[in-house]
Amino acid sequence: GENVEQHPSTLSVQEGDSAVIKCTYSDSASNYFPWYKQELGKRPQLIIDIRSNVGEKKDQRIAVTLNKTAKHFSLHITETQPEDSAVYFCAASRGRRNNDMRFGAGTRLTVKP
């Protein structure tokens, strides 16, 4: 089955700096790659996603890149703010006919004011 690895497990940055989280996946049939943000005691919230027919997607300060050949994708957060502090999860699935989403272990991001 799919295996998703996520690095780093913890990341601490100064406010205003950029943060990058990287994930790799093993199943070449995976074609959907979402990123979730989970604040303490809350549900995971979808923040951005990318499908395998796209190499990059951006939404304001957040961007995701996908390299299908190398089977890795990354989350980039620019101009970080203290409210960006949370645990971020990457995931991979084979799409709407196979919602067997597999998650990375998570990255605890701390943005210091």
Place this chain on the structure above:
Amino acid sequence: KAGVTQTPRYLIKTRGQQVTLSCSPISGHRSVSWYQQTPGQGLQFLFEYFSETQRNKGNFPGRFSGRQFSNSRSEMNVSTLELGDSALYLCASSPVTGLESYEQYFGPGTRLTVT
């Protein structure tokens, strides 16, 4: 639209008992997936239901089962509870069709504690 809801929010059970958790998806969403979240294992996929059928299954023992009703509401059941089953159980719904067909939206979770 109302979000995904889960009941109960908290549950305390004893080893050997069984438990049933409920999930109501976003209106119009036809797929419901269940996940177990623990500090040590992270978010692990349990199973996914679509049109009352289990479409995908993760690597969990047969003590974990589920079902989906014709209104897309889903339940999961854990029998013969073990201490290691203590976790946050999350369900997520997905429309399956349309432009957002791939997206999954999570409920608040049910915190299960097994003593």
